[in-house]
Amino acid sequence: MSSSPTATFFSKHHQLPPVHRHRSSPPTTINCTSSPTSVTTTNNRQPIPSLLPFSAKYVPFNTVTDESYSLDEIIYRSRSGGLLDVQHDMDALKQFDGKYWRSLFDSRVGRTAWPYGSGVWSKKEWVLPEIDNDDIVSCFEGNSNLFWAERFGKQNLGGMNDLWVKHCGISHTGSFKDLGMTVLVSQVNRLRQMNKPLVGVGCASTGDTSAALSAYCAAAGIPSIVFLPANKISMAQLVQPIANGAFVLSMDTDFDGCMKLILEITSELPIYLANSLNSLRLEGQKTAAIEILQQFDWEVPDWVIIPGGNLGNIYAFYKGFKMCEELGLVDRIPRLVCAQSANANPLYIHYKSGWKNFMPVKATTTFASAIQIGDPVSIDRAVYALKNSDGIVEEATEEELMDEMAAADSTGMFVCPHTGVALVALKKLREKGVIGKSDRTVVVSTAHGLKFTQAKIEYHSKEIEGMSCKFENPPVEVAAEYGAVMDVLTKHLSKVS
Numbered sequence: 253m254s255s256s257p258t259a260t261f262f263s264k265h266h267q268l269p270p271v272h273r274h275r276s277s278p279p280t281t282i283n284c285t286s287s288p289t290s291v292t293t294t295n296n297r298q299p300i301p302s303l304l305p306f307s308a309k310y311v312p313f314n315t316v317t318d319e320s321y322s323l324d325e326i327i328y329r330s331r332s333g334g335l336l337d338v339q340h341d342m343d344a345l346k347q348f349d350g351k352y353w354r355s356l357f358d359s360r361v362g363r364t365a366w367p368y369g370s371g372v373w374s375k376k377e378w379v380l381p382e383i384d385n386d387d388i389v390s391c392f393e394g395n396s397n398l399f400w401a402e403r404f405g406k407q408n409l410g411g412m413n414d415l416w417v418k419h420c421g422i423s424h425t426g427s428f429k430d431l432g433m434t435v436l437v438s439q440v441n442r443l444r445q446m447n448k449p450l451v452g453v454g455c456a457s458t459g460d461t462s463a464a465l466s467a468y469c470a471a472a473g474i475p476s477i478v479f480l481p482a483n484k485i486s487m488a489q490l491v492q493p494i495a496n497g498a499f500v501l502s503m504d505t506d507f508d509g510c511m512k513l514i515l516e517i518t519s520e521l522p523i524y525l526a527n528s529l530n531s532l533r534l535e536g537q538k539t540a541a542i543e544i545l546q547q548f549d550w551e552v553p554d555w556v557i558i559p560g561g562n563l564g565n566i567y568a569f570y571k572g573f574k575m576c577e578e579l580g581l582v583d584r585i586p587r588l589v590c591a592q593s594a595n596a597n598p599l600y601i602h603y604k605s606g607w608k609n610f611m612p613v614k615a616t617t618t619f620a621s622a623i624q625i626g627d628p629v630s631i632d633r634a635v636y637a638l639k640n641s642d643g644i645v646e647e648a649t650e651e652e653l654m655d656e657m658a659a660a661d662s663t664g665m666f667v668c669p670h671t672g673v674a675l676v677a678l679k680k681l682r683e684k685g686v687i688g689k690s691d692r693t694v695v696v697s698t699a700h701g702l703k704f705t706q707a708k709i710e711y712h713s714k715e716i717e718g719m720s721c722k723f724e725n726p727p728v729e730v731a732a733e734y735g736a737v738m739d740v741l742t743k744h745l746s747k748v749s
């Protein structure tokens with residue numbers, strides 16, 4: 253077997269030479285493992301009294317109670333029917349200071365030692381501290397590009413010069429869902445090794461969740477089942493689970509309809525539920541926030557703007573930032589903005605009402621199809637994240653989001669419509685003077701633009717009813733003759749020069 257670094261990540265890791273399965277030495281003299289018993293310092297041979305092991309459990313979300321569950325239980329809701337949250341033993345993590353964690357995480361970026369080269373598993377102690385490295389199912393997710401959107405900021409936002417786009421969609425299956433799915437599928441893999449009765453993993457999806465689920469399950473040889481709303485996801489998103497061998501059910505309903513069905517089905521059959529109701533995924537997704545801080549050398553940006561649908565990710569970002577503050581890696585957290593499509597905007601309406609009585613909406617068709625959700629599962633998580641980060645909610649119409657997407661593309665990006673929604677939120681907050689010209693701002697790009705080529709083609713060929721498509725750039729049809737080509741080119745060049 254090849255021992256090249258690339259092979260390390262994509263091979264069956266239990267067959268690798270042992271050296272690849274050993275963690276690289278931590279940068280300080282304190283030895284940190286998932287179950288530390290004692291440590292020695294170099295200048296003092298006395299062992300320090302035994303340390304608390306790192307651990308995590310499920311607790312009811314944002315509730316004071318002693319109800320808790322092992323992560324090895326198959327459970328999605330609290331006794332009262334509320335959401336669960338993964339709670340880490342913060343006292344155990346606090347045995348090490350912020351400087352220790354910063355240098356430990358920095359020492360692992362892009363390295364080959366399994367599984368720490370992954371952007372998620374480089375933070376293993378904060379994600380799933382107790383899982384055996386051999387049970388982890390990873391495709392080297394995370395470590396995504398934090399792109400300096402220099403030209404876009406200058407041209408489109410009145411000279412904004414500290415604008416960054418976190419390209420979470422440049423990933424194994426082309427969306428940030430990989431970050432959460434590596435954690436969920438790893439835990440399922442562990443449960444199956446423990447002989448828990450699980451025949452497979454299932455999800456309802458607006459496209460990207462099923463793509464990630466089926467890829468990670470296929471990598472581990474675990475059956476996956478996906479419920480998709482017929483004709484409401486892009487062709488690229490549909491072909492991914494098909495290609496990865498998932499059992500795909502296409503249903504004549506919307507996402508909310510698929511979600512209801514999968515909940516009923518998974519309560520009857522031994523199929524593990526992979527929707528973001530499942531709090532394990534958020535543990536992986538929160539590492540994108542930690543990664544942003546790391547990419548800024550642990551300086552905290554002023555704003556982070558995230559497109560939201562089912563609203564798990566906005567909370568995951570909050571949680572990642574908050575943990576870094578609590579454990580002393582940074583001294584504050586950024587203000588969060590959640591950006592919604594105006595056609596699926598229940599959180600926006602709730603925010604505008606001053607957080608009074610939440611009401612689900614009937615979401616209508618939007619080019620930002622992954623956030624076409626009217627009754628978000630994680631509404632409570634999102635409200636909590638926004639209230640505790642001095643957060644804001646904005647919305648974008650179809651024309652606004654498509655124009656912003658096209659404008660971003662014209663400065664060298666190739667973003668998805670959801671990123672367009674986030675860029676509209678930024679533009680509106682800049683125009684209102686809420687976000688300052690020199691504020692360090694990060695826009696979270698959630699999927700790869702290549703998943704949404706159909707929407708871009710319709711835009712650039714002006715095929716969208718009622719939309720002026722003002723940044724259209726259609727190809728020019730010309731005869732394959734020297735004279736004809738020369739004519740159109742000289743005309744074009746006289747315009748651009």
Ligand SMILES: *Cc1c(COP(=O)(O)O)cnc(C)c1O
Binds near residue numbers: 427428561564623698
């Ligand atoms: C899932 C998804 C979102 C929304 O994330 P939530 O956690 O559901 O709010 C946004 N953009 C893309 C591309 C997605 O796949």
